[in-house]
Each structure stands twice: as structure tokens, then as C-alpha cells.
Amino acid sequence: MKKRIILHIDMDYFFAQIEERENPQFKGKPIVVGADPRGGKGRGVVSTANYEARSFGIKSATPISRAFRLCPQAVFLPVNMDFYEKVSLSVFKIVSKKAKKVEKVSLDEAYLDLSDKCRSYKEAEKVGEEIKKEIYKKERLTCTVGIGENKMMAKIACELAKPDGLKVIKPSQTKKIIEEMPLETIPGIGPKTKEAIQKYLKKKNAKIKDARKIKKEKLIDLFGKRGDDFYHKLRGVDNSLVEGERKAKSVGKEHTFQKDTRDPEKIIKVFRRLVGDVYRQAKEEKIKGLVVVCRFEDFETHTKQASFEPGNYKEDFLYKKGVSLLLRFLTRSNKKIRLIGFRVSLPE
DNA sequence: AAGTTCTTATTAC
DNA sequence: CTAACGGTAATAAGAACTT
Known part of the structure; x- marks a missing residue:
């Protein structure tokens, strides 16, 4: 490796x-x-x-x-959003020239694997400077660049340098630099996981170095597959690869009502629009399933799904199927509805 | 009992 | 009567349903 x-x-x-x-x-x-x-x-x-x-x-x-x-x-x-998307395209045009593999995380974030192109961190730093310069020249916008031995360390470096910064974390610094950082520094550790770890440690404001005391087996016991991942990430190890273009596995749309409602007229009218929007977005793709989402006034959220053979289903088919699932939520509860959603799943 | 499919929870941007 | 939380997507775990 x-x-x-x-x-x-x-x-x-x-x-x-x-x-x-x-x-x-x-x-x-x-x-x-x-x-x-x-x-x-x-x-x-x-x-x-x-x-x-x-x-x-x-x-x-x-x-x-x-x-x-x-x-x-x-x-x-x-x-x-339309405008930000255009700016994003222009930024990615610049960034994409800097590496063979560019993984787009969102409109404003990406990972680049510079392993082939750069033989040292100094060289990588130069690439980072170029990127910053070129983006600023073209778009008059600043960005921050982080460089490290893996995706997690690159992201942490970036976080430390914000805004308008550039930071390199060399492998020799990796383990030490994160040890005093809070648990949520680790991608994948959010509020719930942090809480669970702190509860196990019986320690508030636990740091990465505290969580390193937990045995790998225990982490797996607590968090399953993710536990193994955490064990390594706590030590600065992240073997996940920079992925190229990834195809969407699902597309969907949600709508929150201005006021919570149980009026079927209103609900179905919005639903009709959601299905149309999603259908157009899924375009030529085959569809293998659909999910209807319903959030009640108290924020309780439920889903209903149906799946079928991957195929080019008509909008009307999806709509009818969706409505029938949606209406069950109205029947099954007297609560008002806050949000509804529609999502289709696409084959691999 | 194994293999799918469905549902919920969590995370991230 | 004091203004609590969007929208989109991925992933994992466990329940529920099939065979």
C-alpha cells in the first residue's frame, strides 16, 4: 500500500x-x-x-x-441555486484540470488524489496554491485547501486553515495533531455517536485521545461496521479512496407546508408537483422503486415504499402508486402533516 | 433459516 | 400567545416479510 x-x-x-x-x-x-x-x-x-x-x-x-x-x-x-450551480461548474472546470481523479462532494467541495502527480508535499502545496490563484482570478472567490495523507486528514487540514487558507498535515504530524480535538472532528461522528462514546467513557467533552483508549472490539460492539472505521480514524487512518464520478442511486423531492395541514386537496396538489419534478429529474433512467415520506406536526417521520422490476415507468403510474401510499398516512393518523416527500430509487 | 424488502436512525453538506 | 429545525442523498441496522 x-x-x-x-x-x-x-x-x-x-x-x-x-x-x-x-x-x-x-x-x-x-x-x-x-x-x-x-x-x-x-x-x-x-x-x-x-x-x-x-x-x-x-x-x-x-x-x-x-x-x-x-x-x-x-x-x-x-x-x-441556479446561479451557484453555474459558479460551481466554473470552479470545477479549474479544479478538474489538477488531478486525474476528482471527487465532488457538493457544489463547493472536492477531494483530489495527487499521489501520481506529486512526489512530495511541497509539490502538492504548489498545486493547492495554483488552484487558489486560478479560482480567484477567474471567479474572484476565495477557497481553502487542505492536504494530508488521506481524505480525512486533508479535510481536517482544510478546516484548520479556513477561511482563505492552505494547510498541509504531513504523515509525521497526523497522529499528534488530532489528539486534542473533539470527537466530532472525525467524519461520521455526529452528535449521537459523540454522546454514545462519551457515555461509555463517562467523560464530558471527550477528546480523540480519550476515545483511543476504547478497544477496537468495543467500538465494533457499540457501532457495528462503523466502529471499526472509527477505531482507525481516531488514529488518523482512513483508507477510503478518492472516487470519481458517482451516479445517483436515488432522486427525490420534499415539501414543507407553510402551515401543517390534513387537507387532502392541498396535500395531493403538492404531491402531484413533487412526482412531476422527480420524474423529470430522473429522466431516462430506469426506476426500481419509490418512497413516500410523511412528517407529522410533531416531527415524527414515516416512509412507505414500493419496489418493482427496473423499468421505464410512466409518470402516471408512479403518481398513482405514490398517492395510494401517501393516503394511508392520512388514514392511519389524526395528526396534521408538516412535510411530504417523494423519492425514486435507480438501479446500480 | 436464509434471503429480500421495508423502515428508521444517523450523518453530511 | 414567549416563534424549534430545509432539502437532498447515502449508509447501516434491525424488523418484517418471503421463500
């Missing part, structure tokens, strides 16, 4: 930075991109906030109502 050099690139506060560029009059002010804090009685969350807004405690996924309370004077802008 030969050593690798992996680069992670992340655009800085991407959506908000684009808005700053497009609306220079807002520069220096707190900017929040996301749902309208007034419309729909404030359902929805923050998509991206610039650093000024973050200083008020606003971050991605903050409920928009709360963001408004924290900083009413902020500039609240709607998500202009």
Missing part, C-alpha cells in the same frame, strides 16, 4: 460569498442566505452565512427564525 497525497478544497462560505461578490453594497455586513425569515412564518433554516453573520452565532442549519432574532439587521437573501 503506497503512500498517498490527498487534497481537499472547500469554497469559503460559498453561497454567501457569491452574494457578496454580486452585491458589493453588502460587503462588510452580516449576510444570511436561506429561507425568508418573514415568509411562511419563518419555516426553514440558514443555508450559508458569512463570517460577519457567524459572529452573531448564526451558522448553517440555524433555524431562520432564530437567525433573525440573533441579528435582525443582517441582510437576508434567498437561495439562488
Whole structure:
């Protein structure tokens, strides 16, 4: 197993930075991109906030109502996804030239495997600088680059260097550099897993070095397959590969109602639209199943699915099948409905 | 009892 | 009466259903 050099690139506060560029009059002010804090009685969350807004405690996924309370004077802008997608394409055009394999994580994030191209971390750092320069020249946007011996370490390096930074973590530094970091630094360890680990350790604010004391068998016992993964990641080991283009395994769409409802008219009207949108997005792909999602007023969420032989089913077929599943939720509960969703699964 | 399929939980961006 | 949480997708585990 030969050593690798992996680069992670992340655009800085991407959506908000684009808005700053497009609306220079807002520069220096707190900017929040996301749902309208007034419309729909404030359902929805923050998509991206610039650093000024973050200083008020606003971050991605903050409920928009709360963001408004924290900083009413902020500039609240709607998500202009079509435009961000265009900018993203332009960024990826630059990035894709820098490595054979580029794994796109999202509109604003990617991993590059530089193992073939670069024989040293110094060389990789040069590539990182080039990328930063070229993106800034073309798009007037800053990004941060992290470089490490695997995907996880590249991402951690990136996190440490934000914003507008570049950082290399050499293999010799890997183990030490993460030992004082909190558990959620490890990709895959979120709030629930962190809580479970801390409970086992009987320790609050546990750090990576604390969790290293847990035996591999115990982690597997607690978290199954992921436990083995965690054991290695806690020690800076991540053998996952930089993947090229990946095909979607499913496409779907959800809708949250402005007000919770049980009105079948309203519900079915929205559902009709969701099915149409999903159907068009799934285009020529064969379809092998569908899932209907229903979230009630109390946030309890249920799904119903149906599967069939992969084939080119008509929109009407999917719609009818979907509605019949959807209506069961109305029958089975008296609660109001907050959200409905429709998703189709595609063959490998 | 094994092999699918369905449902929920968790994570990430 | 005091404003709690989008949308999209992947993955894993366990339950439920088939054969």
C-alpha cells in the first residue's frame, strides 16, 4: 500500500460569498442566505452565512427564525441555486484540470488524489496554491485547501486553515495533531455517536485521545461496521479512496407546508408537483422503486415504499402508486402533516 | 433459516 | 400567545416479510 497525497478544497462560505461578490453594497455586513425569515412564518433554516453573520452565532442549519432574532439587521437573501450551480461548474472546470481523479462532494467541495502527480508535499502545496490563484482570478472567490495523507486528514487540514487558507498535515504530524480535538472532528461522528462514546467513557467533552483508549472490539460492539472505521480514524487512518464520478442511486423531492395541514386537496396538489419534478429529474433512467415520506406536526417521520422490476415507468403510474401510499398516512393518523416527500430509487 | 424488502436512525453538506 | 429545525442523498441496522 503506497503512500498517498490527498487534497481537499472547500469554497469559503460559498453561497454567501457569491452574494457578496454580486452585491458589493453588502460587503462588510452580516449576510444570511436561506429561507425568508418573514415568509411562511419563518419555516426553514440558514443555508450559508458569512463570517460577519457567524459572529452573531448564526451558522448553517440555524433555524431562520432564530437567525433573525440573533441579528435582525443582517441582510437576508434567498437561495439562488441556479446561479451557484453555474459558479460551481466554473470552479470545477479549474479544479478538474489538477488531478486525474476528482471527487465532488457538493457544489463547493472536492477531494483530489495527487499521489501520481506529486512526489512530495511541497509539490502538492504548489498545486493547492495554483488552484487558489486560478479560482480567484477567474471567479474572484476565495477557497481553502487542505492536504494530508488521506481524505480525512486533508479535510481536517482544510478546516484548520479556513477561511482563505492552505494547510498541509504531513504523515509525521497526523497522529499528534488530532489528539486534542473533539470527537466530532472525525467524519461520521455526529452528535449521537459523540454522546454514545462519551457515555461509555463517562467523560464530558471527550477528546480523540480519550476515545483511543476504547478497544477496537468495543467500538465494533457499540457501532457495528462503523466502529471499526472509527477505531482507525481516531488514529488518523482512513483508507477510503478518492472516487470519481458517482451516479445517483436515488432522486427525490420534499415539501414543507407553510402551515401543517390534513387537507387532502392541498396535500395531493403538492404531491402531484413533487412526482412531476422527480420524474423529470430522473429522466431516462430506469426506476426500481419509490418512497413516500410523511412528517407529522410533531416531527415524527414515516416512509412507505414500493419496489418493482427496473423499468421505464410512466409518470402516471408512479403518481398513482405514490398517492395510494401517501393516503394511508392520512388514514392511519389524526395528526396534521408538516412535510411530504417523494423519492425514486435507480438501479446500480 | 436464509434471503429480500421495508423502515428508521444517523450523518453530511 | 414567549416563534424549534430545509432539502437532498447515502449508509447501516434491525424488523418484517418471503421463500
